[in-house]
Amino acid sequence: xxxxxxxxxxxxxxxxxxxxxxxxxxxxxxxxxxxxxxxxxxxxxxxxxxxxxxxxxxxxxxxxxxxxxxxxxxxxxxxxxxxxxxxxxxxxxxxxxxxxxxxxxxxxxxxxxxxxxxxxxxxxxxxxxxxxxxxxxxxxxxxxxxxxxxxxxxxxxxxxxxxxxxxxxxxxxxxxxxxxxxxxxxxxxxxxxxxxxxxxxxxxxxxxxxxxxxxxxxxxxxxxxxxxxxxxxxxxxxxxxxxxxxxxxxxxxxxxxxxxxxxxxxxxxxxxxxxxxxxxxxxxxxxxxxxxxxxxxxxxxxxxxxxxxxxxxxxxxxxxxxxxxxxxxxxxxxxxxxxxxxxxxxxxxxxxxxxxxxxxxxxxxxxxxxxxxxxxxxxxxxxxxxxxxxxxxxxxxxxxxxxxxxxxxxxxxxxxxxxxxxxxxxxxxxxxxxxxxxxxxxxxxxxxxxxxxxxxxxxxxxxxxxxxxxxxxxxxxxxxxxxxxxxxxxxxxxxxxxxxxxxxxxxxxxxxxxxxxxxxxxxxxxxxxxxxxxxxxxxxxxx
Numbered sequence: 001x002x003x004x005x006x007x008x009x010x011x012x013x014x015x016x017x018x019x020x021x022x023x024x025x026x027x028x029x030x031x032x033x034x035x036x037x038x039x040x041x042x043x044x045x046x047x048x049x050x051x052x053x054x055x056x057x058x059x060x061x062x063x064x065x066x067x068x069x070x071x072x073x074x075x076x077x078x079x080x081x082x083x084x085x086x087x088x089x090x091x092x093x094x095x096x097x098x099x100x101x102x103x104x105x106x107x108x109x110x111x112x113x114x115x116x117x118x119x120x121x122x123x124x125x126x127x128x129x130x131x132x133x134x135x136x137x138x139x140x141x142x143x144x145x146x147x148x149x150x151x152x153x154x155x156x157x158x159x160x161x162x163x164x165x166x167x168x169x170x171x172x173x174x175x176x177x178x179x180x181x182x183x184x185x186x187x188x189x190x191x192x193x194x195x196x197x198x199x200x201x202x203x204x205x206x207x208x209x210x211x212x213x214x215x216x217x218x219x220x221x222x223x224x225x226x227x228x229x230x231x232x233x234x235x236x237x238x239x240x241x242x243x244x245x246x247x248x249x250x251x252x253x254x255x256x257x258x259x260x261x262x263x264x265x266x267x268x269x270x271x272x273x274x275x276x277x278x279x280x281x282x283x284x285x286x287x288x289x290x291x292x293x294x295x296x297x298x299x300x301x302x303x304x305x306x307x308x309x310x311x312x313x314x315x316x317x318x319x320x321x322x323x324x325x326x327x328x329x330x331x332x333x334x335x336x337x338x339x340x341x342x343x344x345x346x347x348x349x350x351x352x353x354x355x356x357x358x359x360x361x362x363x364x365x366x367x368x369x370x371x372x373x374x375x376x377x378x379x380x381x382x383x384x385x386x387x388x389x390x391x392x393x394x395x396x397x398x399x400x401x402x403x404x405x406x407x408x409x410x411x412x413x414x415x416x417x418x419x420x421x422x423x424x425x426x427x428x429x430x431x432x433x434x435x436x437x438x439x440x441x442x443x444x445x446x447x448x449x450x451x452x453x454x455x456x457x458x459x460x461x462x463x464x465x466x467x468x469x470x471x472x473x474x475x476x477x478x479x480x481x482x483x484x485x486x487x488x489x490x491x492x493x494x495x496x497x498x499x500x501x502x503x504x505x506x507x508x509x510x511x512x513x514x515x516x517x518x519x520x521x522x523x524x525x526x527x528x529x530x531x532x533x534x535x536x537x538x539x540x541x542x543x
Contacts, residue, residue, distance in 0.1 A: 016363050029060055032251065045261055062093045067097040069097075069169060082126050086261060113138065118142035121148070130153045193207070212248035214393060215252065219248075219250055230255070231256070231283075260274065280305065282306065284308070303327060311336075333345075366387075386415060388415065421448060432450050442479045483517070484537060
């Protein structure tokens with residue numbers, strides 16, 4: 001079979017099917033619930049051993065009951081609720097219930113501070129917050145400064161003057177009266193995410209009820225899921241990665257989802273043992289997790305994995321090598337944003353070029369263009385942009401809510417501009433360079449931090465790194481490449497090591513790309529989602 005022709009045929013023939021009315025809760029969860037035995041969710045308890053199991057039918061019944069709770073509180077279609085919960089079943093119940101009645105959930109990370117919570121509630125004019133006892137104090141500190149906040153609910157224990165989830169669920173009727181619900185159209189607002197804000201306040205990314213349909217390609221082609229799979233994506237519920245790997249696409253294809261409720265400090269041995277015990281078949285995790293996993297004796301775990309993925313930052317060749325040697329599996333890279341579904345991917349049925357983020361997913365016309373929307377030649381860097389002149393894919397955001405300036409920056413010349421840079425090779429594979437703001441312009445060259453960081457990560461003494469442009473102290477080149485490096489355990493800073501790392505980058509990439517300044521640090525500034533704040537490093541370097 002011609003594997004390349006498989007991709008070309010699939011991509012050419014794929015068509016979106018978007019109905020006028022769509023509701024993920026009714027059209028997906030409740031449909032699968034007709035088989036009352038079909039497993040949907042495995043939640044490993046905080047001890048790492050016990051687990052609770054929910055079928056689609058369980059989630060249907062619980063979400064119907066919670067939908068009645070919200071309706072009885074006066075919540076209605078278009079209202080907004082901030083949801084700050086760990087990876088627990090109540091998150092699914094609340095989210096699915098809100099989808100059913102048209103309330104717009106705003107998932108938030110458990111790392112949100114009181115200031116973050118206040119910003120989100122007031123910016124979105126949210127009516128409700130749903131959280132756990134760990135966050136009650138943070139909400140209380142800012143509640144009086146949030147004029148639209150009417151309802152405060154805690155899910156795991158009673159708190160004075162707060163609505164208690166279990167009490168309300170016990171009193172609620174299990175049958176959902178459809179006459180109380182306004183039908184949702186595919187283009188109606190459904191879900192509101194806040195970006196992680198690496199360069200300023202988080203933007204509000206508004207998705208519609210057709211957004212889950214966009215994740216069909218995420219699940220079927222990127223994650224390679226079927227209804228027989230048990231899938232584990234390592235992600236907190238507050239990030240769009242949870243929508244990608246723990247909710248929409250998985251449930252649409254009927255795959256079961258597994259999560260660890262409150263693992264606390266990351267436990268690589270516990271994770272691998274859980275994957276073995278429960279029979280996880282597909283797995284997606286950030287490179288940081290893979291780096292920790294390969295420090296274990298992988299040969300002692302009898303895993304049933306058949307497909308593995310990673311995204312977001314460079315993955316060390318050593319990690320890829322060890323994983324392949326142990327499990328005979330490649331780690332597939334892919335690309336997308338909070339604003340999109342998966343739009344570039346390496347596929348199970350297609351050869352991998354290590355370091356590439358693959359080819360466009362079906363239903364997405366992804367191109368490398370200049371600022372005017374003109375196609376760039378092969379191997380020349382440009383903007384990653386999605387063409388929307390003929391039709392708009394369902395997984396693309398409806399808008400940056402309340403932000404006309406950001407909308408004008410992102411949508412023009414019949415494209416959605418992602419704000420990321422890449423190039424496309426002669427075989428159609430895309431190679432990520434970096435955020436447009438992060439690209440370094442030095443001595444007439446444009447240097448992507450991603451490529452330099454990838455080279456640095458290959459050096460055994462480098463545990464973590466970030467690359468930015470900094471003023472040349474000699475005043476010759478204007479801007480030069482500077483690397484901030486966290487050393488691996490057992491390595492110590494020295495002039496000899498600095499020279500060794502610089503030589504390594506010269507050989508691995510190109511002589512003009514090597515970091516002329518290396519600063520060894522204990523930690524890197526990051527957003528609450530774990531993204532490196534390069535703007536902060538650039539400002540530090542310019543002082």
